Amino acid sequence: MVDSEGGQQQPARRSQRTALTILGLIGAITIGFAIGFLVRLPLDTDSDSPAADSVDVGFAQDMAVHHAQAVEMASLALNNSADPLVKNLAYDILTTQQNQIGQMQGWLSLWGRSTVPGAYMAWMKDDGNDGHSHSGMGHDMSSDSPTKMPGMATPEEISKLRATTGPAGDVLFLQLMLRHHQGGLTMMEYAAAHAEVSAVRDLAQTMVDTQQSEAHLITGMLEQRGAQPLPMN
Secondary structure, eight states: OHHHHHHHHHHHHHHHHHHHHHHHHHHHHHHHHHHHHHSOTTTTOOSOSOOTTSHHHHHHHHHHHHHHHHHHHHHHHHHHOOOHHHHHHHHHHHHHHHHHHHHHHHHHHHHTOOSSOSEETTTOOOOSSSSOOOTTOOEETTTOOGGGSTTOOOHHHHHHHHHOOHHHHHHHHHHHHHHHHHHHHHHHHHHHHHOSSHHHHHHHHHHHHHHHHHHHHHHHHHHHTTOOOOOOO
């Protein structure tokens, strides 16, 4: 009798966690979208909305896609992990990045720009000042997938994360998320330095600060579990 009741309680608990996660996602993206509309973007300029090929638009489009995968991975870890530290990290990433997706999509709507990227990272031009060439980084949507952006997990890796639970699942989540954070850093730093709109620069810098801090935390969590980071893809 006890075993039967316990067996019935486990699916119920998982269903409840999933429902709460979905509600949290809806709330976060709604709040973020509202913030994107409420923030007065052209505080420092009276010019028109950023051009379709601008850093501002390209960053908002690409980073929303990059963030969406982090949200997916965090959601899987939140539902599959039994480790409180891993679950807390996953929840923070999920809510923070979903909120930021809402902000970026709100901006794109205000600017009258599509939320769908054209050529991944084509907005990262070589400015001749930072000593780094970003030429050739664009990827045409017709031939390449979002996994071509640095740090993105492959479909096979996402499938493995979905199927792996317990300590092994925790390690895989931490490895994939660390690489994901590190891969997106170049885009965030470039936008923080080159975006035209101050609100975009500010958000990009906030992402840099947050994800560097989380990367440091994740590195320590992997060390505690005797695991190594994944090489950058």
